[in-house]
Amino acid sequence: MIYTVCIKTNNTEILDYLLENGKKINIxxxxxxxxxxxxxxxxxxxxxxxxxxxxxxxxxxxxxxxxIAFYESALVRKIILSNYFYFSDSEKKAIYKNxxxxxxxxxxxxxxxxxxxxxxxxxxxxxxxxVLDGFVHFRMKPYINLLDTAVxxxxxxxxxxxxxxxxxxxxxLYIDSKPSSLSxxxxxxxxxxxxxxxxNKSIIExxxxxxxKYLSDISFSTNDYALNTLLTxxxxxxxxxxxxxxxxxxxxxxxxxxxxxxFCYHCSFCEEICKAKKxxx
Numbered sequence: 001m002i003y004t005v006c007i008k009t010n011n012t013e014i015l016d017y018l019l020e021n022g023k024k025i026n027i028x029x030x031x032x033x034x035x036x037x038x039x040x041x042x043x044x045x046x047x048x049x050x051x052x053x054x055x056x057x058x059x060x061x062x063x064x065x066x067x068i069a070f071y072e073s074a075l076v077r078k079i080i081l082s083n084y085f086y087f088s089d090s091e092k093k094a095i096y097k098n099x100x101x102x103x104x105x106x107x108x109x110x111x112x113x114x115x116x117x118x119x120x121x122x123x124x125x126x127x128x129x130x131v132l133d134g135f136v137h138f139r140m141k142p143y144i145n146l147l148d149t150a151v152x153x154x155x156x157x158x159x160x161x162x163x164x165x166x167x168x169x170x171x172x173l174y175i176d177s178k179p180s181s182l183s184x185x186x187x188x189x190x191x192x193x194x195x196x197x198x199x200n201k202s203i204i205e206x207x208x209x210x211x212x213k214y215l216s217d218i219s220f221s222t223n224d225y226a227l228n229t230l231l232t233x234x235x236x237x238x239x240x241x242x243x244x245x246x247x248x249x250x251x252x253x254x255x256x257x258x259x260x261x262x263f264c265y266h267c268s269f270c271e272e273i274c275k276a277k278k279x280x281x
Contacts, residue, residue: 003047005059005124008040009132014070018043018062025058027051040131052125060120063132067116068109071136075144076100079151091158099154108150115143171231171256178234185235186269187226189250190243194226201269204229223249230257239264 007018015034022032022045029049035042047055076099080092087095102108119140123130185204188195196204206225230238230253238261240250254261 003052003055004128005045006129007043010041015041017066021062056124060117063120064113064116075147079148095154095158099151103150112146168255175234180234180236182233182235184237187240194223
């Protein structure tokens with residue numbers, strides 16, 4: 001018995017892709033041909049064998065990769081232009097870039113691959129012919145919905161990042177316009193815990209310095225109160241004794257306070273803090 005799949009498309013890159021990757025399918029009894037008709041070019045896959053399910057599975061796997069490679073980018077752009085037309089061109093580009101990166105992660109790739117693959121397997125073997133453009137746009141609603149959700153999440157991420165940048169810039173303007181009340185503050189940072197000390201190395205109680213007007217809806221980390229205290233005191237210099245890798249909180253301090261920040265990694269004070277931490281853990 002002969003099993004046939006005919007893919008119709010006029011995209012020359014897709015035609016070349018299907019021919020090249022069809023030849024890589026390792027199935028005995030598989031024959032590939034290309035024909036040009038009045039409306040479409042056709043790639044024909046004929047199978048003479050006893051494993052039709054393996055044949056359809058192999059074709060579906062190849063077509064799944066083809067759809068992701070040649071259609072996904074355009075589909076994402078279309079969703080952004082349709083649902084978020086009110087963003088500027090640069091904002092749309094940023095959202096698009098974030099979305100494409102998120103869709104390339106292993107979890108996202110597996111999810112979309114499965115949706116496309118099952119849509120193709122459900123289409124075959126009941127249909128021998130497929131207009132590829134029509135199939136992508138009208139027979140893969142679950143996949144389109146996944147892309148829709150991915151775009152929405154990328155927009156949310158973009159808005160949070162934009163608010164973050166705006167808030168940081170406002171704080172930078174604020175600290176440049178106000179006088180400092182301290183010459184130096186030591187910040188001991190160890191495993192996401194921030195401890196503030198004055199120039200005499202006496203602990204500064206962050207809770208007593210609470211001034212909500214310096215806080216944002218954005219949560220930088222568990223050290224928001226430490227940030228608030230630094231914004232209240234506005235020291236001329238912040239010496240960070242860093243006993244771990246830099247994280248979001250430390251990067252945020254660098255963005256806000258700029259040249260006021262210096263780092264210390266191996267001074268005697270750092271060693272004392274490390275020893276004290278080890279004794280208390």
